[in-house]
Amino acid sequence: MKAILAYILLLATNWPKPVVSLSQPCDLRLTNYGSVCVCNQTYCDYIEQTNLDDDLQILVISSSRNGLRFKSTKGSFQDKYMSILDYKPSSDYETDAIIVEDNRAWLQLSRKPTQKIKVSVKREQRYQNITNFGGAFTGSVSHILQKLPTELQDHVYRSYFHSDGIAYNSLRMTIGGSDFDLEPWAYNELPRNDPLLTNFTKLDKRDLIKIHQMERLKTVGNLKTLKIMATAWSAPPWMKNNDRWTGFGQLKTEYYETWAKYYLRFLELMQSKNMPIWSISTGNEPLNGIIGFFFVRFMSMGWTPWQQAIWLNDYLGPLIKNSTQSHVLIFGNDDQRYTYPSYFHKMRASRPNALDYLDGLAVHWYWDDVFGPQLIDKTHEEMPNKLLLNTESCVGDKPWQTHGPELGNWDRGEQYMRSYMQDFQHHFNGWLDWNLVLDEQGGPNYVNNYVDAPIIVNTTSRSEIYKQPIYYAIGHYSKFLPEQSVRIETETNLTNEFAQLKVVGFLRPDGTVVLIIYNGENLTVDVALKDSQSGEFNLSIPARSWHTILYK
The missing domain is CATH 2.60.40.1180 (Golgi alpha-mannosidase II)
Structure with missing residues (x-):
């Protein structure tokens, strides 16, 4: 020895x-x-941005x-x-x-x-240039943060958004509810069959709570601006042809104009609260209501590419670009990599000029291990001037995975590390992760859709939060790559x-x-x-x- x-x-x-x-x-x-x-x-652990001597x-x-x-x-x-x-x-x-x-x-x-x-x-x-890094401020995230002592809430905000943390500058926000809420909801659920949206004149109390939390987030994170991307999971059921929150269902054609005005109304109300929206997408995972209804049990609304091209070209695009919210960027697709670039080919076949209204393309990561980045390369070749953002990512969603957190799992962190690296090597400008925080089970939400997150909160004691390897994997990029890095x-x-x-x-x-x-x-x-x-x-x-x- x-x-x-x-x-x-x-x-x-x-x-x-x-x-x-x-x-x-x-x-x-x-x-x-x-x-x-x-x-x-x-x-809580922090590391200052160190200047080179x-x-x-x-x-x-x-x-x-x-x-x-x-x-x-x-x-x-x-x-x-x-x-x-x-x-x-x-x-x-x-x-x-x-x-x-x-x-x-x-x-x-x-x-x-x-x-x-x-x-x-x-x-x-x-x-390509770097534009933004961030995560999602869902109803579940807001609910968890509400229950924490102020000091612990501030550690979450500082850990994510301060330069001593991992320097996020962006959030993804839902218009109405999502699968990570305590219940499905939308604006103007009542009265039914109301194309004038007479009951959508102010923000819901759930969004007002989020705005208050975001104001605190900006203060603690020392942020001058916060890039918020907003998107909807579903219209209120009366606008849909199946009159349900989920399942095989699309927007009724007679409400195409109403749905565009729904988006604009949300943008205007957020602006009135001094929390302007940076970008929107045309809807979360549009294929969930077309082919994904076999396994998706949460809020969703289906769009075929032909339908979405009509709505974007004839209603949403002109309405936003000719309004006081014309500065808001519009991202298309907001779905999995395997839909690229064929989804846009079909949109162009329906309305040749529809893609002109898109400033960027939004991609989810859930099947990236199966479908390679070549699909993204082809899309970028065809539309080289569109921004590319990964707008949703989490682990624990697959049948063969633990549904919920695996505290400290380095392999899950490595999955993030490899995926970020691959995306940036294939033209992506930024990345928005899914929930900022979740509880020990990976929720809460109304469909028991439990997954993992970079920070897990001990909601039993409400005295501790746990930074996972995932958090540090993201931080090795976001902390050191400010906007306009190339x-x-x-x-x-x-x-x-x-x-x-x-x-x-x-x-x-x-x-x-x-x-x-x-x-x-x-x-x-x-x-x-x-x-x-x-x-x-x-x-x-x-x-x-x-x-x-x-x-x-």
Whole structure:
């Protein structure tokens, strides 16, 4: 054993000594699935945006399965080498032999072959801009936050929206209810058959509560502007041909104009409360009411692409663009990747100019593991000037998954890390996650549709919240990529598209290069970085870890 310790000590002495600083470190708690960071009324982990001291400095922010959460390590291009040390002893050694001598035995260790990856950064080659990161402020989220002490609510807001948190600048908001509400609801449910929307003259108390919470969110998050995307799950049942909240049902054609005015009325009322809407979409998951009704039990309203093109081209588009809300962007589809680009081809066949009213395209992530990004590439080739946003994501929705949170599950965080990276490598401008917070069961909601979330609230004690690996996976992007950052070219020497090391790069408005590296390998990986302007640098990163690298 002494020989083993001496051998490891000898290796350790050859490692450079990193300079580590944490603003307020994670209060790490082990769980059945991994580990979470625990926040209470008086303490929560935060990391300030660290400025680079000079043009040669490198800052690496690291998170790992072994327990690192936004660990900050400084280095320099002059040093040529950095090593990110993990919390647990390295597993990079294997037994060569068991040596027995004079009734004593010891292990002869050798280091496993370390994977070496070359990464080249060509900052002159630029692609899409970054617009926004955020999550959904559903009825369930609002309900949970209402029940928390003010101090804990503020930790949620600061963790998400402050620059010391993960710097969200956007929210997705429902017009009426969604599957994450305590009951289905819409504006003007009564009186029925009312095309003038006579009962839609003020905001519902549920939205007034949300507005109050958002005002607090902006204050705590130190936000001057908040980009709110709004969309509807369903019209009131009397507008639909099945007179139900869910199931196989579409909007009656005689209410196409009324439904467009419904959207405009909501925009005007939100503006009157000094909470303007940044964008809308043409409706959440339109195929739920066409083909998804076999398994969807929550609020939905079906649109075929031909129907939606007529409504957009003849009613919604002209109404919004010729109103006081003409600044509001309109996003199309708001459904799964597998609908791209065929949905838009069919819309164009119905109304050739309908797509001219769209400023952007909204995509949900739920079947991305089955349907590749090539569908997005084809769409972008056809409509290169449209913004691309992923507007909904969560785990725990599939039949083979745990329906609800798996506290501390690193694999779920890795799923986010890989998906964000893939989307940004394929033209996306931003990402809006699903619920900001959920309870321990993954709700509450009226259809028991339980899923996971980046932050889970202990609604039993109401004294703690738990930041999951998902939260940090998102933060490795959102925290360090302000609006108008631009993706730049990054290449590796890996030829296997399924390799478990991936990288994506950006250039911020202040001239800082941001690289996000994902290591899904169970071994340490040595990265040889070559930047077209700054030179070369080597970085050793631990197994199952994520890193955001910043330099000038």
